[in-house]
Amino acid sequence: MYKTGLTAPQGVWWKPVHKSEKIWFTISFVWCLILFAMMPLWHLRGGQNPTGIRARVEPSAYLARVTQFIGDYGTGEFESGIPVVAPPPGAEVYLLASQYQWMPVLKLQQGAEYTLHLSSLDVNHGFNLYPFNVNFQVVPGYDYGLRVTPTEAGDYRIVCNEFCGVGHHLMVGKVLVEPAGSADAATPSATTAGGGQ
């Protein structure tokens, strides 16, 4: 009565399901429902979500904002030719990705909240905060604003993780997080990142 998958079943094949298959279906379905519930639940209750302030922006207009941002809060220092910017807590922070650099170098304070804007001047780039491993897609023409709070002081790198051309692997930016209320040497080890909103 049983047939292989190579044989055409004759007549009605919509037949009652074996008990073992029923049990397995139930386990699988309940598990899927748990997974289904967890994502929205964690979205509301969890601390790290990729949702942010999303808006279209012309690359040239975004470049103007970044230039303005560097002008407003620039420290006058440079690291490898890239200006270092120290925005006050709560500020709108603009980071520009382009082939093959991140502009500017950010100097943030531990425990303060910022709105970090990401966009690209040319092609797709990927924002990867190393070594925390926080990843966001940077798409030209789109401003991705993320509410972030640096929870650990330290010296971090921004690695581009979306192929953007032959210099892709050289595209490394920098974020310095100063300890709250002191100018001590930063501790490089860290446990959790302040993710998006």
Added chain:
Amino acid sequence: MSAPTSASAALAGLFRTCPTTGLKVHKDADALIKANAVAATVALLIGGIAAILVLLTRWQTVHLLSDEQFYRWLTIHGMNMLIFFIIFFEMAILYFASAVLLNCRVPAPKVGWVAFGLMVFGALMVEWTMFTGRADVLFTSYVPLRAHPLFYLGVILFAVGAILVTVIFFATLVVAKREETYTGSVPLVTFGGITAAIIAAITLGHGAAIYIPTFLWSLGIMNVDPQVYRLVWWGLGHSSQQINVAAMVAIWYLLGALTVGSVVVNEKISRTAFVLYIAFISMASAHHLLVDPGFGPSWKIVNTSYFMYMAVLASMLHGFTVPAGVEMGMRLRGHTQGLFGWLRRAPWHDPGFSSLVLSVVVFGFVGGITGVTFGTEQINIVAHNTLRIPGHFHATVVSGTGRRWRSTASRGSSRTSSRSVCSSSRCR
């Protein structure tokens, strides 16, 4: 097997009998399957050579290739493995699941050859642009990273050829029904093939919808929004792997039947699971856009949570029914000792069977579980664009598809194992 009921004597000369399966094979179908399988193998070879070069560069002590060459070979690797190898192989499966399993002729073999020609021509065009350094854009070729227009045109021609094959596939189903080459419902493996073909139509539609504007963009005629590109392109990029999922599950049922005479425990469950793929798996492609700026949280959550898990449910069902079918097949052949006697007595020396088991385990466990985990909004923040992702899809494509391809190939070529199949055919 039921004998063809209305194949006339005049048509009989166009068929041969397969020594492995005992099925009657239309000679045009035979030739088209072989041509597509050979093309898939060539793509696998090119992709494999590229893989070795990429690996020897990632290995820091060797660091073989220059920066430019590395990205070039990485592009070659991705296109050959994820597009040419997989889709040529699926085309061979579509001919097999329709013409061979239904004892039917291929209704328009000339169109089949035109389609094959288009696919080869398109693939060669893409290979040329990649090898000559005109398309260092990786597999994803995200706009506005620019490749030579012939790169996009090549992909379009390849996709058009593949669409023609899916049309021939559906035409074969119609002809088989009309000429009554089988009675009852189509076999489960063909049903899986239909699932793959429907997903292929959706996938290739996305491919045309994004590569035609991108081709025009590369000629300077129109603009393509980078975020829209990412959205529509993943309708091709991930859905092409979903053709693969459906076709692979169909092949699991096929290999089980050929190696141990495994049975379909319940047609309703297996077929419903295939329908779940059709209904939900395309939306799962949205998991590539979980940390993109262009989409809101509800869009991301609905697509990757509700829709994706319904496709996951389908895979969970197949993950149960395929081994269950193997067990029942073995038990029906008399291997009834104890709880696991059927497993111990299984033909592990037969590459067709051992590959089937490895394919199910590695694809299902390593590939499936990593895929479902990374497709979560919050976990994706950690996993997006990191080496975890190649880790995931190498488990699916290499261990799943690659192993399935090798096991199917070994099935088709091995004469010694065909004897054991003939003996197993008794219990069908």
